[in-house]
Amino acid sequence: MTAVLTGFEAPDARAVSIRYFNLYRIVVASAFAIFGGVLSFGQKAPDVFIVAVVAYWVMAFTFFLLHAGSPHYGERTLGLQAALDIIVLAMFMYASGGYRSGVPFLMMTSIAGSGLIGQGRMVLGAASLATIAVLIDQAARMLSGERTTEDLPQAAIVCIGFFAVAIVARMLARRALANEALARERGLDLARQLRVNARIIEDMQEGVVVVDERGRIRQANPRAAELLGVRLDVGSALSACVPALEAGAVLHVETDFCVHIQNEQTGASLQVRRLATGEGADLLFYVEDTERVLARARQMKLAALGRLTANIAHEIRNPLSSISHAGELLLEEKRGEVQQRLVRIIHDNTARIERIVRDVLELGRRDRLTSERLELGQFCRTFLEEYALQHADVMTLVVLDVPQEVWVNFDRVHLYQILSNLLGNARRYCCGQPGSIHLNVQRLDEARGLFTIRDDGPGIPSEDRSKVFEPFFTSDPKGTGLGLYMARELAEANAADLSLLDAAGGAEFHLIVRRLHEQ
Structure with a gap:
């Protein structure tokens, strides 16, 4: 069609x-x-x-x-x-x-x-x-x-x-x-825009169906008819052509939604996204082949993995070169103090490689999550106590503010890793005075909770703010540059959102998580 x-x-x-x-x-x-x-x-x-x-x-x-x-x-x-x-x-x-x-x-x-x-x-x-x-x-x-x-x-x-x-x-x-x-000019502009829109919809790889407020088809491209396996005649009711979409063909359904249906002729699984263009306006239905969507997601994931692998190879090559060079010098060097310095170089670079490998392994386990009900106030107190076993000053640096109970659905290990990375950055760049770091937990709205981690350090330069979540970007010579990248990946795996806020002083990160009703 x-x-x-x-x-x-x-x-x-x-x-x-x-x-x-x-x-x-x-x-x-x-x-x-x-x-x-x-x-x-x-x-x-x-x-x-x-x-x-x-x-x-x-x-x-x-x-x-x-x-x-x-x-x-x-x-x-x-x-x-x-x-x-x-x-x-x-x-x-x-x-x-x-x-x-x-x-x-x-x-x-x-x-x-x-x-x-x-x-x-x-x-x-x-x-x-x-x-x-x-x-x-x-x-x-x-x-x-x-x-x-x-x-x-x-x-x-x-x-x-x-x-x-x-x-x-x-x-x-x-x-x-x-x-x-004026009306003639606007009419010409509208006619040109309609022709452009029609051509764009015609050539889209996704199926597109435009439905009016009565649930009747106003426009459909050939790809939609091909995917759905039915005729989509202009003026016919969408519910008659595709019974599975009957609930979405009326405007009083306020929220946008996504459903999965099956082509009765080919058996192909289809993903249909329904979008409202405004109150009393037309509805848009985007029809996609689920296999194509998954293939595109796999392709994007492979592309990201390729870039990450190239970065890992580059990051590991430098410490390996240092280790190799130090080893050769160690064989020739007879003085004890120089040997100790070379051994320390080997140890430091080996530890750096180990951290990179550990972070990459943690990143590879992002999809293997076990969600559980967590009360954020109790979790944060336990987290700080465990973190203080390695960094004793954290109990004086961090001010924990949890005014009310907030229950969330999250993987405990992932949340611990995210907070460890954020708190490690805040601890590294803060002024080091008591109360330099603020960790706040609160209800954002009926469906979400909010972590706020703020320090009183110099903050992140404006030219670096867009790159802080990129892999291997770091301003710390001893850092791997994977901490914030891994924190955001783990957050997205738990349907959460990690972002850097534009704060007047210091750095402020927000972690928005799904909230559960208290029991």
């Missing part, structure tokens, strides 16, 4: 407006023809009124038919239509007794309509033509004695109304033009 983006061409707004305006003319002409006599229109000049009604109706119907045949015709004749509107309505006004007949209000409607539809280009001309018509009619009636000069102010107010309507229509038309240009 091919991903398809469906759309439609919006009808031209001006063409629709011109069509409605022509229909309005037909309605006005028909109303004059049917109800003109009842409403006392045309009594002053019945012959002129009848001619005007017939001419207006024929003109309106002709314009309506011509525009229906070619929408562009209406665009070219807008000015002519507006002028004929004013002229015919002026004949109605003359035949019905002048501006007091109310016909000028229909002129205002024509002026406003021509201004909005014509985008303000001809509105002032229409207002001027209507003003001339009213003034000529008023002058003719004054010459015949039918009107006096007392009627001039009222006629002038009507003419001012023409220009007021024209100016407002022009301003609205300019605003409409600006909005139309």
Whole structure:
């Protein structure tokens, strides 16, 4: 199945407006023809009124038919239509007794309509033509004695109304033009973005299905249909195509989730991740072959292992060279004090290699964990007592703050190793005064607990902060550079998160662990 983006061409707004305006003319002409006599229109000049009604109706119907045949015709004749509107309505006004007949209000409607539809280009001309018509009619009636000069102010107010309507229509038309240009630009941007998104989804190696709020498929790429082994037609219900995904095809399921299903045809195991794009918006389903996901994870693990092995070989080569060179010198050297110094070099470098090998072995056992329920306060107190057997000063250096019980699910050996590495770093770089290191345990929220280990040392330089968790990165000449790297790996193996915080002074590490309810 091919991903398809469906759309439609919006009808031209001006063409629709011109069509409605022509229909309005037909309605006005028909109303004059049917109800003109009842409403006392045309009594002053019945012959002129009848001619005007017939001419207006024929003109309106002709314009309506011509525009229906070619929408562009209406665009070219807008000015002519507006002028004929004013002229015919002026004949109605003359035949019905002048501006007091109310016909000028229909002129205002024509002026406003021509201004909005014509985008303000001809509105002032229409207002001027209507003003001339009213003034000529008023002058003719004054010459015949039918009107006096007392009627001039009222006629002038009507003419001012023409220009007021024209100016407002022009301003609205300019605003409409600006909005139309902005909407057209945004529409083009959106169309381009939709084409790009469609192409990206089309070429993705993962299966992608987009579902609307009713659970119906809006879009799907060929890979999704191939993995699921079903047709994914746009508009069909996802639950009907893939019954196993019925629970995730509705928007009231608030949280994102991941499920494993099976292709009934091939028997392949599939991983489906469901993501909500926002409240009331579409849902995204990512479909992946579980074997492919595992193969990719194995490939990444092998790549990481290759880099780690290369680093180990490099790190071991240096102390081995020192040991070899010291051994050769030891065979030649007869002085006792020099022999002792060479033996010490051999011992130190051998110990360094032993630490590297031990850390790598511990890292290799990261996946063999035994989770158990631990109360962090009691665990930390026991840990400090055991740690103090090797480093007696730790009991005065460390301030332990455990305000409440926090139970977690963690591998005891892994947690001991993580705290040993963090406390060893803090002890190495702190000022060495009582209370230089703070170890705090607290509840972070309903589901997580937080370890905070902070020292009062010089802190970690900003250029090194992004590299502290990389293997074999260390500022200590005697260190292996695997401590923090191994601590983070062991934390991730227990679904925990170890991070370095941006602290004002010293170094501050946070270990976020899963919290259990107290029993």
